[in-house]
Amino acid sequence: ALELVAVPGGRFVMGAANGAANERPPTVVEVAPFRMAAYEISNAQFARFDPAHDSGRYVKRHETDDDEGLPLNRPEQPVLRVSWEQATAFCRWLSERTGRRFALPTEAQWEWAARAGSSGGQPVEWTSAEAVGRSANVADARFTGAIKGKTRITGGLEHLLLDGEVPQRQVVDDGAVVTAAVGSYIPNVWGLCDLAGNAAEWTRSAAAAYPYADGDGRNDVSVAVRRVVRGGSFYDPPNRCGPAIRLDYPAWQRVFNVGFRVVCE
Numbered sequence: 001a002l003e004l005v006a007v008p009g010g011r012f013v014m015g016a017a018n019g020a021a022n023e024r025p026p027t028v029v030e031v032a033p034f035r036m037a038a039y040e041i042s043n044a045q046f047a048r049f050d051p052a053h054d055s056g057r058y059v060k061r062h063e064t065d066d067d068e069g070l071p072l073n074r075p076e077q078p079v080l081r082v083s084w085e086q087a088t089a090f091c092r093w094l095s096e097r098t099g100r101r102f103a104l105p106t107e108a109q110w111e112w113a114a115r116a117g118s119s120g121g122q123p124v125e126w127t128s129a130e131a132v133g134r135s136a137n138v139a140d141a142r143f144t145g146a147i148k149g150k151t152r153i154t155g156g157l158e159h160l161l162l163d164g165e166v167p168q169r170q171v172v173d174d175g176a177v178v179t180a181a182v183g184s185y186i187p188n189v190w191g192l193c194d195l196a197g198n199a200a201e202w203t204r205s206a207a208a209a210y211p212y213a214d215g216d217g218r219n220d221v222s223v224a225v226r227r228v229v230r231g232g233s234f235y236d237p238p239n240r241c242g243p244a245i246r247l248d249y250p251a252w253q254r255v256f257n258v259g260f261r262v263v264c265e
Helices: 044-048 086-100 107-115 127-136 155-162
Strands: 004-007 010-014 027-031 034-037 200-207 227-230 245-251
Touching: 004 107, 010 107, 027 107, 034 107, 044 086, 044 245, 086 200, 107 227
Parallel strands: none
Antiparallel strands: 004 034, 010 027, 200 227, 227 245
């Protein structure tokens, strides 16, 4: 079942004055009310649209010395390795089946939902390592192998860890190495889970420069352009899972840590 949460409309400052270049300049944006899926779309839900899809495994982490990597394809985990084109096709399919209009969230909808009315800039409680572990599935002590015996790391990645090139936060323990079942962490004050961490999420919006404007063509789904991903994942440290962080990929690309959620308008 797809659980939808009513998100109120409102005005907020989108972006970050001290953030990366693609997060500036901050812009006052007004968002109309909408409904958003409480969770990321799971493998089980996506399988009803595409039974052949496989989110695969994360091959840089292992439970035993000779397994194939940690599974990302369990029914309750968020679907991964779906392109923006596939996610958009799922929304069309869901709209046809239900008679309601489903879509990927725009960047403004996504960031407004992630901030949940907070002016502090974080989508979940971010006051301590323990709070982060309760709130989000991020690159933590289990992911990096700092908790001994919890995971095995392939040699190539271990070298990267020594060089500090892999995102890590050694003091956080969120209980998961890769993706957890959707809804495993505490929701924000509007009842939305996993907007920070677990799986990064496609948005409807093109990777256009700020200032953001809904009507400038960036949310036109008929154009073949790079699309924005939000929220960070199990692979990203907490400071890369904030509500203003923007990444982008070609619409056809299937990324190992990127999934999506839907909105109903």
